[in-house]
Amino acid sequence: EEEVSPITLETCRDIVSTLPRENNWRAFGDLCFYQDFFCYSYLLEGAIFAQNHYQAQPSDILICGVPKSGNTWLKALTFSIVTRTQFDNTTTPLLTKNPHNCIPFMEIDFSRKGIKTTPGSLPLISTHLPYTSLPISIIDSACKIVYMCREPKDSFVSLWHYARKLKGGLQEPMSLGETFELFCKGVSDYGPYWDHILGYWKASLEKPEKILFLKYEDVIKDTPFYVERMAEFMGYPFSPEEEKEGKIQDIVEFCSFENLSNLEVIKTGSSAHIGIENKIFFRKGKVGDWKNYLTTEMAERLDKITKQKLSGYGLSF
Numbered sequence: 001e002e003e004v005s006p007i008t009l010e011t012c013r014d015i016v017s018t019l020p021r022e023n024n025w026r027a028f029g030d031l032c033f034y035q036d037f038f039c040y041s042y043l044l045e046g047a048i049f050a051q052n053h054y055q056a057q058p059s060d061i062l063i064c065g066v067p068k069s070g071n072t073w074l075k076a077l078t079f080s081i082v083t084r085t086q087f088d089n090t091t092t093p094l095l096t097k098n099p100h101n102c103i104p105f106m107e108i109d110f111s112r113k114g115i116k117t118t119p120g121s122l123p124l125i126s127t128h129l130p131y132t133s134l135p136i137s138i139i140d141s142a143c144k145i146v147y148m149c150r151e152p153k154d155s156f157v158s159l160w161h162y163a164r165k166l167k168g169g170l171q172e173p174m175s176l177g178e179t180f181e182l183f184c185k186g187v188s189d190y191g192p193y194w195d196h197i198l199g200y201w202k203a204s205l206e207k208p209e210k211i212l213f214l215k216y217e218d219v220i221k222d223t224p225f226y227v228e229r230m231a232e233f234m235g236y237p238f239s240p241e242e243e244k245e246g247k248i249q250d251i252v253e254f255c256s257f258e259n260l261s262n263l264e265v266i267k268t269g270s271s272a273h274i275g276i277e278n279k280i281f282f283r284k285g286k287v288g289d290w291k292n293y294l295t296t297e298m299a300e301r302l303d304k305i306t307k308q309k310l311s312g313y314g315l316s317f
């Protein structure tokens with residue numbers, strides 16, 4: 001039997017280099033279209049590598065969401081839940097690292113550093129990949145997925161601010177109107193935005209024990225409830241003693257926008273992945289901020305797309 005040699009990162013790079021690309025958002029570089037989603041080329045290389053190499057452990061817990069859906073918060077919450085017997089609020093790595101750097105990121109860390117989850121180590125790994133592009137071993141194994149999504153208008157406004165802050169060099173940042181058109185057409189970081197949500201939503205209906213589907217707005221409204229829910233789902237339930245000691249509330253408060261955004265590491269540090277300032281991940285953390293940016297027409301147009309794409313599947317915001 002002939003042995004097929006495993007794909008290297010260089011080969012992944014070659015694949016990505018043949019894809020059509022455009023620097024539409026003028027943020028991180030070029031967006032490529034691959035397997036029906038848009039992705040920045042340097043992340044796509046790692047994603048293809050992971051698709052070919054990642055061997056999920058049944059104990060793995062995948063933390064995911066489309067960018068600007070609350071990934072930073074979700075990472076802080078899940079990390080705090082899973083490591084609570086190891087660390088407290090005075091020793092947690094979240095005091096000295098951006099939440100994004102506390103959990104390995106599949107598209108970067110797995111391919112570049114060879115990081116993989118192993119039984120007994122931190123079981124968390126994060127990704128922005130759409131459900132249908134996840135490494136097959138994740139779908140086939142018993143590992144779990146915690147997914148967070150967010151109301152599209154707020155997510156778009158958040159993404160626009162983020163892209164403006166990232167724009168490097170001499171280029172002018174894109175106007176709100178220009179990026180709005182792109183977003184509606186599905187041309188955005190890991191977009192089409194609605195397809196990303198729908199992929200995980202459908203999977204969560206089929207496999208509720210595997211995928212916990214969360215909405216940013218729900219978690220904002222009753223964070224303690226969802227912290228308890230996440231803990232149970234991930235297999236790290238709070239004991240009655242912990243509940244009595246106020247452990248859930250501790251985590252909620254520590255991971256709040258107010259607390260995290262005021263940490264020194266967030267105010268002044270930068271992220272190890274790509275050297276961007278940590279504070280860029282913390283803007284307002286509010287529901288409904290789109291009202292300050294979108295015209296009525298824009299809001300109606302996004303709402304219409306959301307309804308068209310999602311309501312047939314029983315999903316609304």
Ligand code: A3P
Nearest residue numbers: 068069070071072073158256257282283284285
């Ligand atoms: P805004 O730009 O609307 O303020 P992601 O983490 O997926 O990149 O999403 C970023 C969004 O989550 C930003 O939204 C950011 O302010 C918000 N966010 C970051 N940390 C948060 C927290 N601890 N609680 C609530 N929202 C948070």
